[in-house]
Amino acid sequence: MIIDGFVNQLPDIDPGETQEWRESLDGVVEARGKPRARFLMSSLLERARELQVGTPATVSTPYVNTIPPDQEPWFPGDEHLERRIRAYIRWNAAVMVVKANKHAEGIGGHLATFASSASLYEVGFNHFWRGKRDGLAGDQVFFQGHAAPGIYARAFLEGRLTAEQLDHFRREVGGGGLSSYPHPRLMPEFWEFPTVSMGLGPLNSIYQARFNKYLHNREVDDTSGSRVWCFVGDGECDEPETLGAISLAAREQLDNLTWVVNCNLQRLDGPVRGNGKIIQELEAIFRGAGWNVIKVIWGRQWDDLLQRDVDGVLLNKMNTTLDGEFQRYAVESGAYIREHFFGPDRRLRQMVEHLSDDELRNLPRGGHDYRKLYAAYKAATEQVGAPTVILAKTIKGWTLGPDVEGRNATHQIKKMTNEQLRLLRERLYLHDEVPAEALADGAEPPYISLREDSPEYEYMTHRGRALSGPVPSRVVRDRRPIELPADTAFDEMSAGSGTQQASTTTAFTRLLRNLCRDPHFGPRVVPIIPDEARTFGMDALFREFKIYAALGQHYQPVDAEMLLSYVESKDGQILEEGITEAGAMASFIAAGTAYATHGVPMAPFFIFYSMFGFQRVMDLIWAASDARTRGFMLGATAGRTTLAGEGLQHQDGHSLLLASAVPTVEAYDPAFAYEVAAIVRHGLQRMFVDGEDVIFYLTLYNENQAMPPMPDGAETGIIDGLYRWASRPEGPTRRATILFSGPAHHAARQAQVELAEHYDVGAELWSATSYKRLREQALSVERWNRLHPNEVPLTPLVTERLAATEGPIVAVTDFMKIVPDQISRWAPQPFVPLGTDGFGRSDTRDALRRFFETDAPNVVVTVLSALARQGEIKPEVVADAIARYGFDPDAGDPRTVYAQHRSDTTSTAQQAQSLGQF
Ligand SMILES: Cc1ncc(C[n+]2csc(CCOP(=O)(O)OP(=O)(O)O)c2C)c(N)n1
Ligand SMILES: [Mg+2]
Numbered sequence: 001m002i003i004d005g006f007v008n009q010l011p012d013i014d015p016g017e018t019q020e021w022r023e024s025l026d027g028v029v030e031a032r033g034k035p036r037a038r039f040l041m042s043s044l045l046e047r048a049r050e051l052q053v054g055t056p057a058t059v060s061t062p063y064v065n066t067i068p069p070d071q072e073p074w075f076p077g078d079e080h081l082e083r084r085i086r087a088y089i090r091w092n093a094a095v096m097v098v099k100a101n102k103h104a105e106g107i108g109g110h111l112a113t114f115a116s117s118a119s120l121y122e123v124g125f126n127h128f129w130r131g132k133r134d135g136l137a138g139d140q141v142f143f144q145g146h147a148a149p150g151i152y153a154r155a156f157l158e159g160r161l162t163a164e165q166l167d168h169f170r171r172e173v174g175g176g177g178l179s180s181y182p183h184p185r186l187m188p189e190f191w192e193f194p195t196v197s198m199g200l201g202p203l204n205s206i207y208q209a210r211f212n213k214y215l216h217n218r219e220v221d222d223t224s225g226s227r228v229w230c231f232v233g234d235g236e237c238d239e240p241e242t243l244g245a246i247s248l249a250a251r252e253q254l255d256n257l258t259w260v261v262n263c264n265l266q267r268l269d270g271p272v273r274g275n276g277k278i279i280q281e282l283e284a285i286f287r288g289a290g291w292n293v294i295k296v297i298w299g300r301q302w303d304d305l306l307q308r309d310v311d312g313v314l315l316n317k318m319n320t321t322l323d324g325e326f327q328r329y330a331v332e333s334g335a336y337i338r339e340h341f342f343g344p345d346r347r348l349r350q351m352v353e354h355l356s357d358d359e360l361r362n363l364p365r366g367g368h369d370y371r372k373l374y375a376a377y378k379a380a381t382e383q384v385g386a387p388t389v390i391l392a393k394t395i396k397g398w399t400l401g402p403d404v405e406g407r408n409a410t411h412q413i414k415k416m417t418n419e420q421l422r423l424l425r426e427r428l429y430l431h432d433e434v435p436a437e438a439l440a441d442g443a444e445p446p447y448i449s450l451r452e453d454s455p456e457y458e459y460m461t462h463r464g465r466a467l468s469g470p471v472p473s474r475v476v477r478d479r480r481p482i483e484l485p486a487d488t489a490f491d492e493m494s495a496g497s498g499t500q501q502a503s504t505t506t507a508f509t510r511l512l513r514n515l516c517r518d519p520h521f522g523p524r525v526v527p528i529i530p531d532e533a534r535t536f537g538m539d540a541l542f543r544e545f546k547i548y549a550a551l552g553q554h555y556q557p558v559d560a561e562m563l564l565s566y567v568e569s570k571d572g573q574i575l576e577e578g579i580t581e582a583g584a585m586a587s588f589i590a591a592g593t594a595y596a597t598h599g600v601p602m603a604p605f606f607i608f609y610s611m612f613g614f615q616r617v618m619d620l621i622w623a624a625s626d627a628r629t630r631g632f633m634l635g636a637t638a639g640r641t642t643l644a645g646e647g648l649q650h651q652d653g654h655s656l657l658l659a660s661a662v663p664t665v666e667a668y669d670p671a672f673a674y675e676v677a678a679i680v681r682h683g684l685q686r687m688f689v690d691g692e693d694v695i696f697y698l699t700l701y702n703e704n705q706a707m708p709p710m711p712d713g714a715e716t717g718i719i720d721g722l723y724r725w726a727s728r729p730e731g732p733t734r735r736a737t738i739l740f741s742g743p744a745h746h747a748a749r750q751a752q753v754e755l756a757e758h759y760d761v762g763a764e765l766w767s768a769t770s771y772k773r774l775r776e777q778a779l780s781v782e783r784w785n786r787l788h789p790n791e792v793p794l795t796p797l798v799t800e801r802l803a804a805t806e807g808p809i810v811a812v813t814d815f816m817k818i819v820p821d822q823i824s825r826w827a828p829q830p831f832v833p834l835g836t837d838g839f840g841r842s843d844t845r846d847a848l849r850r851f852f853e854t855d856a857p858n859v860v861v862t863v864l865s866a867l868a869r870q871g872e873i874k875p876e877v878v879a880d881a882i883a884r885y886g887f888d889p890d891a892g893d894p895r896t897v898y899a900q901h902r903s904d905t906t907s908t909a910q911q912a913q914s915l916g917q918f
Helices: 015-032 034-050 079-103 112-127 145-157 163-167 200-217 246-251 278-289 301-307 313-320 323-331 334-342 346-351 357-361 370-382 418-427 455-466 488-495 504-517 540-545 581-592 614-626 655-659 673-688 715-720 742-759 771-787 797-802 845-851 856-869 875-885 899-916
Strands: 140-142 228-233 257-263 292-296 388-393 525-529 603-609 631-636 665-668 695-699 722-726 734-740 761-768 809-812 831-834
Touching: 015 034, 034 313, 079 112, 079 145, 079 163, 079 370, 079 418, 079 455, 112 145, 112 228, 112 257, 112 370, 112 455, 140 200, 145 163, 145 455, 200 228, 200 246, 200 257, 200 581, 200 614, 246 278, 257 278, 257 370, 278 292, 278 388, 292 370, 301 313, 313 346, 323 334, 334 346, 334 357, 370 388, 488 504, 488 673, 504 525, 504 540, 504 603, 504 631, 504 673, 525 581, 581 603, 581 614, 581 631, 603 673, 614 655, 614 695, 631 673, 655 665, 655 695, 655 771, 665 673, 665 771, 673 695, 673 715, 715 722, 715 771, 715 797, 722 742, 722 797, 734 742, 734 856, 742 761, 742 809, 742 856, 761 856, 771 797, 809 856, 831 856, 845 856, 856 875
Parallel strands: 140 228, 228 257, 257 388, 292 388, 525 603, 603 631, 631 695, 665 695, 734 761, 734 809, 809 831
Antiparallel strands: 722 761
């Protein structure tokens, strides 16, 4: 059944006229066929657009170039020279990878991706991308990670890399090697943006373009001279991160953003859409999202054929040929193409009768044609009010020879014999540059380098000068230095809250407000929140600092009269991202690398639901670290028992563990407002005075408490990760030490009282703000000792701090036990962690802390048990305490198979029991 669309629901004021139009169409289909009818319909739609009739845009157009030949601009380059340069780069890229794999088995590398995209890059390099000379910020180019060999090969021709460096492709350990993919962490003067984890580059590029506009609209920096370019694989478009934010780009009218999708129709294993057409699919998606779409499918030799296509048969063939078939044509002979593509239809066959088989085989795809690409790039840069995507059709492994080009295995081919290289030399016309004997069997293939007086070198440097320097290049310069906030911003936190109750989340919100208010530092603060501000009480900031809205606020908010109304503004400061932790993370990266990208240090504070941070967007955090991002991540509503009612999928007891895996993340678990303030102040110092590329992660909790003032001299200990918070009470004869983090201080403090009152134990309390930091320090000491056998061994800081403690050490946390366990090896006394392993569940805080065995009675029993093991007290004392607190010692017998899931099996057993009662 065909359901007639919306038209039938509207009144028809002239049914006769409607009928006539419909019948005319029927007539065309009948007499001239569907292709003609399609042509007429397309023409009518185009005319309707010209007349601004307001018909909705169609999401898909025929399988031809978007820009017709007569609208192509003049190509301003020297095409011959550019082809020569492209050939040299292609050669060097291949030789580099081949040599790397000849000398180091298993080192890897890719030939086919760059072979398909060399022209896409060269047009950008030669005509569009602006570098960073003369104090300019330049363009931001996100390269496809696997195309890195080509980017190195070009930098070599430019004289920016040496042959020795090329010889050290993927050999980084000795220094001076080249990274496999774009890694600013390892090549900080070359790469700007890590891209190789598929999907992250495209996502980051959108938020980079958005952040450029943000800087501009807030008048922090003039970014109108920067354009963001992103190169994307067609297979990469299957990653949710790739396409997940494209509507934002259209909504915010990011006309400073251009994507080039390298549609070589293949991914790693095989075709991207063998049974379909990836270009058509992507066109519909992007057009639907509001992007300007430019298809570059056919090289110029096809223009003439399309001109002769009076019956629309060629167009029809183009439209109906599947990608799987196009891939086949890329590897087949001219005769095969003649028979199968042109052959079945007499009119088509006639159309190419004048072309030889060789000419047929070499009818190029648009993505290898400079003129077509130039026209598309130029149109993209002139587009106003929308981002542009260029869908360029290419061949994977282009001209790398019959064993590589278009083959399903092409992606992973990294070796070529000298025989294959000889063939490549033919295909690239490199007879003069590469002497035949250099490729004799067993010979080491040579790189091509340019003499400085060669026309190619002059052309490249001239283009480079005209475009303000080479790309990519990463430079850190202080175009607009940042000034740290005045101390007053922190004073309030250090003073404590008296009897007033507050959570560390509220305290942080006040701190953030103070920082934003600082006259010098304030404008550099970038608060980033993915639709969770109200949860954290941060809606208070909306009115004062406003929410960034690219186009302003065109409506009166429902709460306009209220104190905390939802105020959006073009110069708003808060990035209210909506429900996208990935997008928020991309903003965090753009802001946290602005010190390098724009020479304008910015201080991002990304506040999120802690469960949906590291666990959700770890790969982006890894990329942020690679990109040398500086900034603060705040995991609010942290803890597996402090966030009480939300249950399994919300209660975070492991983000600190995940954070411990990221080398440049400083992970802190503060208990009090003054600790939060001291850590933030220290972080700012490290990032913006010491110039360290670090990310600070702080957990924030929603449990209200009276905030104590900062003890004198505590600051160093807070930063180091451990300091004595309360000394042992006078009186008791036995000794113990309790380490607490975050809200576990409640349990520790109560336990201290209980132990003194009932068990003659005097316990010291220590605040452990960062186990990660203590562990890393201890590891470095351990290594030093290992390698300095003749020297007096050094003592890890954690051991030194705890050296004077007496009795067992019990560490209690609202995170998994493995978090404090990070330092157990260096504890000078027996060490027992208490934490929240297993899934969270909904209940009150007290019930949860009892369940996870992190409440005060459990701390008491753990201390007593440890003392008993040391022979300090009798086991009966422990047994008495267990009975007194009503623990069930038999829940979770370690001899059962499921011991490690104790917390969950118990609950299942309980459930079964209660069900049994019905
Ligand atoms: C997140 C992620 N998953 C998997 C990979 C491994 N991988 C590298 S390249 C590739 C295929 C890329 O295909 P496409 O995007 O079409 O790029 P092309 O090389 O064809 O231009 C895959 C799966 C990766 N780099 N990142
Ligand atoms: Mg591909």
